[in-house]
Amino acid sequence: MPWFKWIDMPPVWLVSFIVLAKLQSEHLTYGLSFGGPWxxxxxxxxxxxxxxxxxxxxxxxxxxRTTVIPHSEAAKLVTGGIFRRSRNPIYLGDVLILAGFILRFDAVLSLPLLPLxxxxxxxxxxxxxxxGLRRKFRADFARYCQKTRRWV
Structure with a gap:
């Protein structure tokens, strides 16, 4: 995989958004705060x-024995473990981490970064x-989508 493809990866997007939230918390607070130890x-x-x-x-x-690398072909359709609850637990984890850092940095104005x-x-x-999963696993993936939501 060329080096520039490694830049367009979810962890890079996550770290970039965390850095944006940190910068906002340091330079553009406008006196807003989530407040308190909660x-x-x-x-x-x-x-x-x-x-x-x-x-x-x-x-x-x-x-x-399948890949976690985005845009790579999956060897198997993973439906067990945490994948019974969410089709995208890694991305859900990324969203939770971003939300946590926004709270931690007290970056109120960064809340719109979450839906973005x-x-x-x-x-x-x-x-x-x-x-890709739909093309490769057809009926199995369709059944999985019917019983497991994308996020939660």
């Missing part, structure tokens, strides 16, 4: 929950990946 607690829970989702999904994909991040991830990664 925000730090919620931030920790969101970041921790997101990391747990990432690890559980990666373990399941490794057990099934979801939109980018869906368009650049989820839709193409699901189209």
């Amino acid at each position: 925000a730090d607690l919620a931030a920790g829970l969101l970041i921790g929950g997101g990391l747990i989702l990432l690890v559980l999904a990666m373990i399941e994909m490794r057990k099934q 991040f979801v939109w980018i991830i869906e368009r650049r990664f989820i839709v193409p990946e699901e189209n």
Whole structure:
């Protein structure tokens, strides 16, 4: 895979959005705040929950001997483990991590980054990946989509 393809990866998008939230929290606060220790607690829970989702999904994909690399062809359709609850637990984990950092940085004005991040991830990664799974696994993927939601 060429080096520039490695730049267009979900972790790079996630880190970029986290950096944007950090910059906003340092330079454009306008006196807005989530306030209090509850925000730090919620931030920790969101970041921790997101990391747990990432690890559980990666373990399941490794057990099934398929790739976690976006835009790569999947060897198997993974429907067990955490994938019983969400078709995209890694991306869901990314969203939780971003939300947690926005809370942690007290970056109120960065809240619109969440739906923007979801939109980018869906368009650049989820839709193409699901189209590939649909072509390769046809009826199995259709059944999986009927019983398992994309996000939660």
